[in-house]
Amino acid sequence: MARVRHDRLDCSPGCAVEATLQFIDGKWKGVILYHLLSSTLRFNEIRRRLPSVTPRMLTTQLRELESDGFVARKVFPEVPPKVEYSLTERGRSLEPVVMALKAWGDAHAGVAAKAA
Amino acid sequence: MARVRHDRLDCSPGCAVEATLQFIDGKWKGVILYHLLSSTLRFNEIRRRLPSVTPRMLTTQLRELESDGFVARKVFPEVPPKVEYSLTERGRSLEPVVMALKAWGDAHAGVAAKAA
DNA sequence: GCCTATAGTGTCGAAAAGGATACCGTGATG
DNA sequence: CATCACGGTATCCTTTTCGACACTATAGGC
Structure with missing residues (x-):
């Protein structure tokens, strides 16, 4: 599982x-x-979309x-x-989140442009 | 700066x-x-809201x-x-993103509840 | 018989992130 | 004179994460 950011819920x-x-x-x-x-x-279809990810990481x-x-x-x-x-x-329930992330990235990071 | 996730923009x-x-x-x-x-x-006001963060991390x-x-x-x-x-x-431009994250967390993670 | 593709796994090691703890100067307060 | 609060630093060490690279089985094609 991913890194556990907090065990304590002390961030209110x-x-x-x-x-x-x-x-x-x-x-x-x-x-x-x-x-x-x-x-x-499929596994390799994802790999092709993400050329720099190693199989181990993708797995x-x-x-x-x-x-x-x-x-x-x-x-x-x-x-x-x-x-x-x-x-x-x-997974689909994350769509709004993913889309918000993408929208912000498109608008503010320019996908490649460094922070203004 | 935070971890650089990708230098290559090969994720289309x-x-x-x-x-x-x-x-x-x-x-x-x-x-x-x-x-x-x-x-x-203020610095310590944030600390008080996040009791388990060390000053070093907060800085x-x-x-x-x-x-x-x-x-x-x-x-x-x-x-x-x-x-x-x-x-x-x-910073404020991230509001929709942060709110989307919070909304999902409230709805699906229950803040404390583990994944369903 | 060899090469190809698929969907991985295993091992190793480097690097980054994060945590613990102690410490700093200053001025007001007791 | 000692203590407190403030906003941090410095140092050290552990954990986590990531990347490179090699390797697996199976079936089909040449």
């Missing part, structure tokens, strides 16, 4: 913010969720997303192995 | 998501931003938020030192 109301962050933290989770919002993808991130209940992993017992990753209901 | 459109995450990542930044959305706060997080242009630090040359932290325009 703002804690919910961190609680959410806890789940989408992880170097690639944001992008993975984003891509899965558009469609179900880790997907497994965490799975155990957090955001992603469903469906294995097809075929011979070139086939595994599909899709969002669960819970 | 989803990259904006990570770009944003990059800024609010950092164990306490989310909550700090959240609290500053309500009011300007680090605030300095990063400052250098990312989200927070303004105003020093009053008084004698019990007085320093006020407030959000900049850029």
Whole structure:
């Protein structure tokens, strides 16, 4: 599972913010969720969208997303192995969050532009 | 500055998501931003809201938020030192993001409840 | 017989993030 | 004179995270 940001809930109301962050933290989770919002993808399809992620990292991130209940992993017992990753209901519930992140990034970070 | 999540922008459109995450990542930044959305706060006022953060961490997080242009630090040359932290325009622009995070946390994580 | 693709796993090590603890100067207060 | 509050620093150490790289099984194609 991802880093546990706080065990103590001593951040009062703002804690919910961190609680959410806890789940989408992880170097690639944001992008993975984003891509899965558009469609179900296979392992290597995700890799192709994220060229610099190593298989090990991708596995880790997907497994965490799975155990957090955001992603469903469906294995097809075929011979070139086939595994599909899709969002669960819970995963889709993150859509507003992911979209807010993307909107801000597009508007303020310019995707590549450094902070003003 | 916070961890650099990616230098390569090879995550295509989803990259904006990570770009944003990059800024609010950092164990306490989310909550700090959240609290500053309500009011300007002094160093120790923030500490009191986040009892388990050490002064060192708080300084680090605030300095990063400052250098990312989200927070303004105003020093009053008084004698019990007085320093006020407030959000900049850029900081306020994160409001929808922070609120989306909080909304999801309230709705799905129950602030304390573990994943369903 | 060798290469390809798929979906991973294993091991190792470096680097970054975070935590604990102690300490600083100043001026007012007791 | 000693203590307190303020806003931090400095130092050290542990934990977590990430990346490189090699390696696996299976079936089909050439």
